[in-house]
Amino acid sequence: MAEDEGPLRGHTEAQILSVIEHGLSLAGGSSSEVLTGPGDDTAWLRVRSGAVLVTTDAMVLGRDWRDDWSSPRQVGRKCVAQNAADIEAMGGTATGLVVTLVADPATPLAWVRELAIGLGQEAARAGTLIVGGDLSSAGPGVCVISATALGELPDGAVPVLRSGARPGDALAVSGPLGRAAAGLLLLQENRAADDPDLVGYQQSPRPAYGDGRRALEAGASAMLDVSDGLLLDAERIANASGVRIDVRTAALAADVAALTAVGDRATDCVLRGGEEHVLLATFAGKDVPSGWRVIGAVTPGAGVSVDGLDTQGGGWEHFTAQQE
Amino acid sequence: MAEDEGPLRGHTEAQILSVIEHGLSLAGGSSSEVLTGPGDDTAWLRVRSGAVLVTTDAMVLGRDWRDDWSSPRQVGRKCVAQNAADIEAMGGTATGLVVTLVADPATPLAWVRELAIGLGQEAARAGTLIVGGDLSSAGPGVCVISATALGELPDGAVPVLRSGARPGDALAVSGPLGRAAAGLLLLQENRAADDPDLVGYQQSPRPAYGDGRRALEAGASAMLDVSDGLLLDAERIANASGVRIDVRTAALAADVAALTAVGDRATDCVLRGGEEHVLLATFAGKDVPSGWRVIGAVTPGAGVSVDGLDTQGGGWEHFTAQQE
Structure with a gap:
């Protein structure tokens, strides 16, 4: 049997790792x-x-x-x-990742070879590579991929936390919203054929690596x-910072307009x-870095409002299994 | 419902994370x-x-x-x-861990609360703590825990790799062998009641943290x-170093004698x-650090022998699902 044929079953870990390492290396990161x-x-x-930044995130089939x-x-x-977007969200740059595959x-x-190629490709996009991992078996139908990313800030910098937003700050975002949903x-x-580009964002987000570093250098007060x-993510900044955040839908008109394929659910x-995995940040000045745009404001108070009206953040919950 | 009752289902992630954070904190690491x-x-x-050491390892229910x-x-x-034992195996000390739970x-x-207590307890034993993580849901019967450990070497040191063993080195181990198996x-x-101590090693290995650092300081030439x-692990050193390793069973007599509960399978x-998760290392000198003992020797050649007779390493394979 050639090494690239058949299921994992029956292959030694050395054989599987060899296939993974080859896949990881193809992008030349x-x-x-x-x-x-x-x-x-x-x-x-x-x-x-x-100092080193470290974050971990799992994906489940x-x-x-x-x-x-x-x-x-x-x-x-x-x-x-x-994972790399979480490093960006602190103002950092990824310096290496480790990945566990439980399958x-x-x-x-x-499938594993192609997974490794994708891991290597995106790591190369983020300017880094996969430096280690672990491989284990699991029951029927199970596939869990867990990655940990390390990263660094520029010399002398401190990370942009969620807790630094202050009343008067502008709320800004680093890219379009709603595409993945x-x-x-x-x-x-x-109906994937109705808008393959939107489907592509769901299949793989495309962080613009460097946006986080630019926000840090521009003095972002809070970011995630x-x-x-x-x-929900704005509410996290509001809660951590002890402020209120108002989102202005007028600033999101272009985002909504780009989602005609989903009709009246575009705003949601x-x-x-x-x-x-775009970045959301607050800035004390009126200027935001290249690639960013203002979509709201930080005010005294608590919670999140939309055009001045109170709202609940809502968002994905793994264990209540519903959009709140 | 009190937060500590019932299944994860129906709890928000914030509630579950609060229980986890409390459990992690109990050991005071x-x-x-x-x-x-x-x-x-x-x-x-x-x-x-x-520089930072990084390793990852998953556990599957x-x-x-x-x-x-x-x-x-x-x-x-x-x-x-x-995970911390892998940091030790490079000569390092763990400085933080992140953990993903997919359940x-x-x-x-x-159960999750108790898991967190155990994570926090062992991290404290290793002189560190859990600094972050991720939580996700999975299908019926699935529970996967994936941890990544970071660590550091003493200033100016380089890690002890698998590739540094040289003919003439002594092969040494940092603790008893065979207990977990x-x-x-x-x-x-x-028959757990026949030897609860052996069962305890299977349920939780007990690395003697610091053994790896002592081996590095004593000039270990290779370690894992x-x-x-x-x-199998000796074979990994042999392959990486381009040497032959001979294991001497006379030096393992006490290990075998401690496993009377499993009869004639003790040697295996x-x-x-x-x-x-004890450490195996090679040392150029005749002296090995406190807590270590010599169990064999490095010679020219390839592969692993036992009392001079060729052998196959064998060991656990996840996907061929048998002891080779």
């Missing part, structure tokens, strides 16, 4: 930070700034992706993107990435759609 | 390295030595533990121990932790049992 890469008990990464909706390459890209032995080896609706309704929906996608 | 802890997009850890064999506290301790919504919240046999045979069995447990 590199990092001047890697002192010791895969093959030992741990990787060893240079840290120039005296059937919850975070469906194999009939997403290619393994897209799954790999999404896994890296959502049903019936999983095709070719609209893409999910199209997939759910078997929009992983669970604009209103923009306000409550998760998995965008 | 601390770290002078944590600049920003949980609650933001990433944690931020001080790095004093200019039904593969790495059974709920009728292990308490959630033991599962949490094992999860941290096996069936039917999982009792009390023997404990697993007793559990499988419903015994996660997949002495012979000692030579091939995984999950010990």
